[in-house]
Amino acid sequence: METIRIGLCGVGNVGGEVARRLLSHDSLLNSAAGTELKLVQIGARKGKGAISLDNVDIRTDLRDVVANPDIDVFVELIGGVDLAYELVTDALNNGKHVVTANKALISTHGNEIFKLAKEKNLQIGFEASVAGGTPVIKALREGLVANEVSWFAGILNGTSNYILSDMQMNGAQFSEALSKAQNLGLAESDPTLDINGTDAAQKASILASLAFGVPLDFSNVSFTGIDELELIDLNFATELGYTIKHIAYGEIENSEVTVSAHPTLVSNESILSQVGKEMNALEINCKGIGSTVYYGPGAGPSPTASAVLADLVDVSKGSLACPELNKESNVYSKEDKKVFARYFRLLVKDEPGVIAKISSLFAENNLSIEALIQHEDRNKSDDINKVPVVIVSGPVNDASADKISKSLIDLDEVDQHLKQYRIHSDKK
């Protein structure tokens, strides 16, 4: 049996699990690969202190691994951008295939990495960079390749989804739900990139490039996180028959691509609303076949290692073609013209005529009001003289929704504290 010789840098949560699986001489893996997947060298700056494994050469200088002529595939699992990029490009220049789980690396330097891999006729696997153990990249690169993708909508950050689920199901405040996620190991001690939307936006940029054949460009992703979401909005969403999820979204219309990631209301009847706790899901809608949905664990050592190992099997078979991100007719849209129905929550003075004034403002902007909730329950506001009003509007794009929000808070009767979210419909 032929042998594929593997060099691995980074033996933390994911790398440690990948190393253990490879060193267990897993017959399932080797028979899937049709060859022996052999871990020959590890790069770990703490040396043997990083992981207790026998029978494998461990180097403290990670550059030794990419320079090793006895390695066929380089697996990058250190995370971060700069060193990872240096190691990956050196590995490709040294004739090694590359497998990585690093969304920050791919969303930042994917174009250069893919170009170099193509020039060198080498394979690059990055399945684990989006949705962990759920093979969504494979779906786009292979399973759906005969179809034109119209749009995708996904829950791609397990930490955010866990927090939102806890708020929705148990009435937890954001900070309580975040602490719980950290205690359960579902959020990092510094969760900034998860809760401010960066992580999901990086993943969305990778998916968009594959779905629509455009070069990776993170600067074209508009995003916000769940860090300013309040329990009161989840409660109003429930009352309206929705839940709030952090939705990464990509769409192509007239060859113009828009990519975003924002807290978004989804109907309780939709599949995405059912995705609870730390799970991930992605709905991909294609011309001709409609929607297909992928659901599963988006993180954690075992699921993520599963995706890395699947890439290694594909590399051994020579089946990971380099992504073609150069459909010349497709370009990023300069502005997000996509229209969504909207949820607005305003805090207004509790006095006659206010609702009429707000309604007039919507009418002047040609925006319909589909639903309006005003509760007399003053406890919902810290200010005894103000009450929350929730409006569900007809469809409007982000720029127009922002303009209307600004006009609303310019009214004397409306507080500055206004929240506005998209409402996703899967019936496009």
Ligand SMILES: NC(=O)c1ccc[n+]([C@@H]2O[C@H](COP(=O)([O-])OP(=O)(O)OC[C@H]3O[C@@H](n4cnc5c(N)ncnc54)[C@H](OP(=O)(O)O)[C@@H]3O)[C@@H](O)[C@H]2O)c1
């Ligand atoms: N964890 C998940 O569930 C998950 C899911 C999907 C994708 N990923 C991706 O998988 C990759 C690894 O994640 P992880 O959770 O396994 O991270 P981790 O537990 O922090 O492990 C990272 C490993 O890389 C090493 N490392 C980091 N920076 C280094 C540097 N500058 N020089 C030398 N070694 C360095 C660390 O060594 P030290 O111990 O010496 O610091 C550690 O062994 C990341 O790209 C991440 O985004 C992770």
